[in-house]
Amino acid sequence: KNEVEQSPQNLTAQEGEFITINCSYSVGISALHWLQQHPGGGIVSLFMLSSGKKKHGRLIATINIQEKHSSLHITASHPRDSAVYICAVSGEYGNKLVFGAGTILRVKS
Amino acid sequence: EPEVTQTPSHQVTQMGQEVILRCVPISNHLYFYWYRQILGQKVEFLVSFYNNEISEKSEIFDDQFSVERPDGSNFTLKIRSTKLEDSAMYFCASSEAGSVYGYTFGSGTRLTVV
Numbered sequence: 001k002n003e004v005e006q007s008p009q010n011l012t013a014q015e016g017e018f019i020t021i022n023c024s025y026s027v028g029i030s031a032l033h034w035l036q037q038h039p040g041g042g043i044v045s046l047f048m049l050s051s052g053k054k055k056h057g058r059l060i061a062t063i064n065i066q067e068k069h070s071s072l073h074i075t076a077s078h079p080r081d082s083a084v085y086i087c088a089v090s091g092e093y094g095n096k097l098v099f100g101a102g103t104i105l106r107v108k109s
Numbered sequence: 110e111p112e113v114t115q116t117p118s119h120q121v122t123q124m125g126q127e128v129i130l131r132c133v134p135i136s137n138h139l140y141f142y143w144y145r146q147i148l149g150q151k152v153e154f155l156v157s158f159y160n161n162e163i164s165e166k167s168e169i170f171d172d173q174f175s176v177e178r179p180d181g182s183n184f185t186l187k188i189r190s191t192k193l194e195d196s197a198m199y200f201c202a203s204s205e206a207g208s209v210y211g212y213t214f215g216s217g218t219r220l221t222v223v
Contacts, residue, residue, distance in 0.1 A: 035214075041146075041216070041219065042214070042217055043214040043217070045212055048212070086152070095140055095157055095164070096142070097152075099151045099152040099153070100151070
């Protein structure tokens with residue numbers, strides 16, 4: 001059974017700061033997903049990674065398969081980035097996602 | 110951009126009643142999923158569906174729950190005899206060909222059992 005741990009649980013940043021959210025998992029995976037959940041509750045997929053690094057605008061996601069660790073970075077953070085960021089993984093032999101508890105990010109102006 | 114559509118967005122039901130949550134996945138996707146999130150907790154997997162049958166289900170997905178793809182577009186989750194602890198946000202998701210091809214989530218149905 002895969003355990004997904006995220007840190008920090010809560011993060012408050014000033015506008016413009018560089019933000020890093022970490023995710024670690026316990027067993028082998030086929031893919032790792034970074035998701036964003038806004039107060040209304042809907043979930044938006046940000047990245048799906050199986051190796052290396054991906055970048056979309058101010059968001060960067062990296063994964064180290066050997067260390068079973070991924071990071072999500074936000075450059076030049078903005079109040080509109082305030083949301084819950086969730087890491088989720090799919091196992092080597094299945095398609096279901098196992099979710100982390102999420103990181104609550106608040107960016108103050 | 111294609112979307113996964115869920116209806117209703119909110120549903121309030123009496124304990125013991127049956128509810129049907131509806132989802133329209135992205136048309137060329139082959140895998141369909143239901144997840145739920147109890148307030149303040151992690152998102153949990155309920156069931157995955159492929160080729161018109163359940164491919165995987167969690168311990169939560171007991172006889173109280175069922176899924177169906179009644180036609181070529183809709184994907185439904187039925188909860189029989191609802192309990193207070195079924196109150197949660199239920200998310201439908203679909204993927205083109207398994208999770209390594211990425212997921213698209215619906216906006217969720219907030220179910221409140223009173």
